[in-house]
Amino acid sequence: MRDITLGQFVAGNSVIHKLDPRSKIGMMILYIVMTFLVKRIYFFAIPLAYLIIELILSGISLRYILNALKPIRILLILMFVLNLVFTKGENVWLDLGFWQITGEAVLQSCFMTLRIILLVAGASMLTLTTSPLALTDGLERLLSPLKVFRFPAHELAMMMTIALRFIPTLMDESDKIRSAQMARGADFESGNVFRRVKSMIPILIPLFVSSFRKADELAIAMESRCYHGGEGRTRLHQLRFRLPDLIAILVTLLFVASLIVVLVLF
Amino acid sequence: MIQFQNVTFHYEKSSTPALSEINLEIAQGEFIAIVGHNGSGKSTLAKHINGLLLPTSGSVIVCGYDTKNENDILKIRQQVGMAFQNPDNQLVTTIVEEDVAFGPENLGIASEEIRARVDRALSSVGMTQYAESAVHNLSGGQKQRIAIAGILALRPNILVLDEATAMLDPSGREDLLRTVKRLHDDGMTVIMVTQYMEETVDCDRIVVMNRGRIVCVGTPSEVFRKQDILEKSNLVAPEAVKVRNELKNMGFEIPDDVLTAESLAEAVCLLL
Incomplete structure (x- = not known):
């Protein structure tokens, strides 16, 4: 995973x-x-x-x-x-x-x-x-002619790149939250399906909150590194x-x- | 190189100013530490240097550009590299070299030139062998070095570390500080925001902040002598300095430039 x-x-x-x-x-x-x-x-x-x-x-x-x-x-x-x-x-x-x-x-x-x-x-x-990264790149290029119709090809590709980057980070985070909630006595294993799904809420809400914070910090870091949208961007791997x-x-x-x-x- | 001219800054919905009447000048090649406890305004000050925050009144001039001038903001950000606290939240892509390339890519540099900059940046933080690794498999200290490499690839003159060591373990912190020191030796202007006084002993100047104001500026030995100001700002001098001060109070003669455990040990040996 x-x-x-x-x-x-x-x-x-x-x-x-x-x-x-x-x-x-x-x-x-x-x-x-x-x-x-x-x-x-x-x-x-x-x-x-x-x-x-x-x-x-x-x-x-x-x-x-x-x-x-x-x-x-x-x-x-x-x-x-x-x-x-x-x-x-x-x-x-x-x-x-x-x-x-x-x-x-x-x-x-x-x-x-x-x-x-x-x-x-x-x-x-x-x-x-x-690789998903190459795929994202390829999609961005293939979809970029649609920019004429204001289709956000670059934004879409950037979102996919960031999503791929943060999946492992968020998984680590959810593990940590899970452990923290278990230490507070949360029970994720027993009960029927509905109960178990409901018991995920104490994991999902902190995960959501922390994702927003991460997004905010990432945006600041990206801006600091001169990110200003897809216009005039070049690539390392052409x-x-x-x-x-x-x-x-x-x-x-x-x-x-x-x-x-x-x-x-x- | 960097001038704060009477800068005051209010966060929205906050009655007290986060920064008030800041006047500060930082010269090329200086190594400055900005210290203060939580909420003293030190990070707010740092975020003014590359125009992430704009002063409510007064102005910040970086390399001759006013941060308020929107057309110059990219030029300023190219000059001022900024590293943040959480290494995880400043890396944009999955693969190390692609992340380092992110900055130059934004500037629209040709791909061969990006390649050269990436290789150079990775080697100057000592991470060349990780060029093709996935960032999530690296340690915190390594991630932070990649973040620095990503900044170096923009070829900045000024490096701002906004509590960049706060989330690292001791060895990661030492690694990062060593890297930063080497960059400073190569001519980089470094501004380090931190709560750890131990990290500031090698600086040229320390800026102490409290409640949005600069309360004291001076060399480490000057600042560490001002116990009362440090105490009022909720800061503690490094252990070695505290021991030195105690010894001095007891009547031993120890020079003021003794700031680290090693130099203290030497000074004590000389007395014996």
């Missing part, structure tokens, strides 16, 4: 790791579009192939992808069962009298489940190979769009194009 600031990020030195976060975000969007374009189950082969190539290039073990899928396993099962029950079809495979399992339903269930699996796996490829980025984007576009061709032909 302590290293939550790194999220799922697995440090590495692969081609994928070194790509500009902006290209990775773009690639992920294209990938998502691909999974939604697919109309028949065997066309999933194209995004799947793309994912496998990315996985091999990044050197990330399959275990991490499976870990990312773990939290949604209930959703996947539910999805499968619901589609199995509610999809109408003619081709009956199994007749239980009150309920018929049709070939179409099985196909539809597999189709929907596979789509979700591919979506989550693809999205986690982005967070596995990109994002650079290089040849590998161009190649990666072109390859992704190639996959999208081939999928579209396949969809049109068949």
Whole structure:
């Protein structure tokens, strides 16, 4: 939990790791579009192939992808069962009298489940190979054209940066408050769910108050260090769009194009 | 370099002034300690130096710029680096080198130049090997040194430490003081706000504050001699100075520049 600031990020030195976060975000969007374009189950082969190539290039073990899928396993099962029950079809495979399992339903269930699996796996490829800080940077740059419409791209990125910075600090703080309240006789372990949730209040309120104080002090420190908004700011790590980025984007576009061709032909 | 001209400051909703009629001049390269107990106005005074607070009346001139002039505030803040009490609440980003780069980034400096400044700043606080660490894994003293590095990256002429040692353990405090002293030796003007008289023995001048007023200014040996003023301001001279004064009262001859335990021991040895 302590290293939550790194999220799922697995440090590495692969081609994928070194790509500009902006290209990775773009690639992920294209990938998502691909999974939604697919109309028949065997066309999933194209995004799947793309994912496998990315996985091999990044050197990330399959275990991490499976870990990312773990939290949604209930959703996947539910999805499968619901589609199995509610999809109408003619081709009956199994007749239980009150309920018929049709070939179409099985196909539809597999189709929907596979789509979700591919979506989550693809999205986690982005967070596995990109540190949250790089991701924040990339988002800021990608969203900065929206500044024309007064969209606060820099402010949003700065907020994310500060949030990531303070998560461990606030966790330490909440541990301390928890100990302090326990020393005063607070009981966090017994009782039913409602009671236990209610017993969190003596932790949350001091945490809230101290967060405000921290925010105030941080603002003063930032001002002292010449912070005056995003205007005219430069960065230590300049994002650079290089040849590998161009190649990666072109390859992704190639996959999208081939999928579209396949969809049109068949 | 820094001039307080008849500065009075009221916090909103407060009837008594936090600072009244402050006149103080600080020269280039000086090492000044501002001491006082809680609520004496010492931090308020410090926050006037880089325009975080603006005087209600009177003016503060830093390097020729008036802090009241909004257009000059960035120039002033570039000249005056300020470190605060809680090391956790002044670091902005997760990674050490990115935090040190925060100041120069705000000034819009080219990234190669930022790189050079970051490396330089980290090496001058002795934290180069932590450049890529996460700040939350560092100790309090290390965090405070990173905060100082972040300030140095702005290339200031004046360093203000607003009770920067208050939350550190003894070794962290010693570390920080050593770093600050070295910076002063390299020509930095240092203004240190503190409650600990022990930290002030190496200063050029001590400014004693009480209830928003400067009650006494002088070299450490001058100030420590004025027991009555220190007592009235709820301050105590360092242990060694107290022992020295007692010995003097008993009739032993000990010079006035004896301020630390080591020099006291030497002086006593000479008497024996």
